[in-house]
Amino acid sequence: MFSFVTRSTGLQRSLRLGTCISIKQMQAVCGDKKRYASTSEENRRIPKIYTKTGDKGFSSTFTGERRPKEDLIFDALGTTDELSSAIGLAREFCIDSGHSFTDQLDKIQCVLQDVGSNIATPRSSARDSHIQKTKFSSQAVIELERWIDSLTEELPPLTNFILPSGGKSSAALHVARGVCRRAERCVAPIVRSGETDPEVARYLNRLSDYLFTVARYAAMKEGNAETIYKRPE
Numbered sequence: 634m635f636s637f638v639t640r641s642t643g644l645q646r647s648l649r650l651g652t653c654i655s656i657k658q659m660q661a662v663c664g665d666k667k668r669y670a671s672t673s674e675e676n677r678r679i680p681k682i683y684t685k686t687g688d689k690g691f692s693s694t695f696t697g698e699r700r701p702k703e704d705l706i707f708d709a710l711g712t713t714d715e716l717s718s719a720i721g722l723a724r725e726f727c728i729d730s731g732h733s734f735t736d737q738l739d740k741i742q743c744v745l746q747d748v749g750s751n752i753a754t755p756r757s758s759a760r761d762s763h764i765q766k767t768k769f770s771s772q773a774v775i776e777l778e779r780w781i782d783s784l785t786e787e788l789p790p791l792t793n794f795i796l797p798s799g800g801k802s803s804a805a806l807h808v809a810r811g812v813c814r815r816a817e818r819c820v821a822p823i824v825r826s827g828e829t830d831p832e833v834a835r836y837l838n839r840l841s842d843y844l845f846t847v848a849r850y851a852a853m854k855e856g857n858a859e860t861i862y863k864r865p866e
């Protein structure tokens with residue numbers, strides 16, 4: 634028999650994964666949205682954000698496995714979350730400056746939710762249904778490449794090493810780029826061990842190039858000079 638309690642608990646866990654909730658996954662956990670919407674008043678009570686189940690230094694993957702919090706999976710999941718937060722902050726500066734590319738940053742934050750879903754579903758404990766629901770599409774990499782190429786067409790060629798600079802939007806995008814490269818380092822070992830989809834690593838690798846390019850683009854559009862590396866005297 635369908636047990637909403639079990640599914641609701643799963644949804645709460647999924648929602649608390651933070652980086653790994655997507656509509657696809659919510660529907661996966663809830664069965665479907667209609668079913669979720671038609672639950673009784675009692676079941677619709679707002680759940681507490683804390684379950685205390687993580688207090689002893691262990692947490693759950695989306696496949697239901699318990700692992701220590703220092704596990705490579707949580708490291709990669711947490712760093713992807715930091716990356717999305719860094720992009721979110723940069724996006725706020727970019728909106729204030731009226732940049733045209735903020736919808737790209739929105740889209741990237743959504744894709745990073747899917748990256749989180751993939752990471753939170755280690756292949757060694759995933760069932761076929763988990764794998765299908767959290768499959769990461771290579772389409773997102775192609776889209777990033779298109780954006781990079783189009784922004785690059787407007788930029789003057791790079792002739793020097795530039796330092797993170799060029800105004801608040803640009804500098805914040807460089808911070809996000811640094812976090813992206815850290816996320817890439819965290820993901821590398823879990824891709825190598827077969828736990829995570831290699832497309833996730835490709836996406837993060839391309840995303841740091843996008844963030845570098847869009848940081849330069851933001852500086853250019855705002856008329857801000859980028860600081861050029863000079864050998865210290």
Ligand SMILES: Nc1ncnc2c1ncn2[C@@H]1O[C@H](COP(=O)(O)OP(=O)(O)OP(=O)(O)O)[C@@H](O)[C@H]1O
Pocket residue numbers: 646649650651682683684685686687688691692693694695702707708710711712753
């Ligand atoms: N420190 C962490 N860094 C990255 N990911 C984490 C961390 N702790 C938990 N997670 C992942 O994020 C999800 C949501 O985090 P949450 O803090 O709610 O988990 P928890 O600590 O196990 O539970 P609770 O906070 O209710 O005791 C977890 O199910 C787990 O997959």
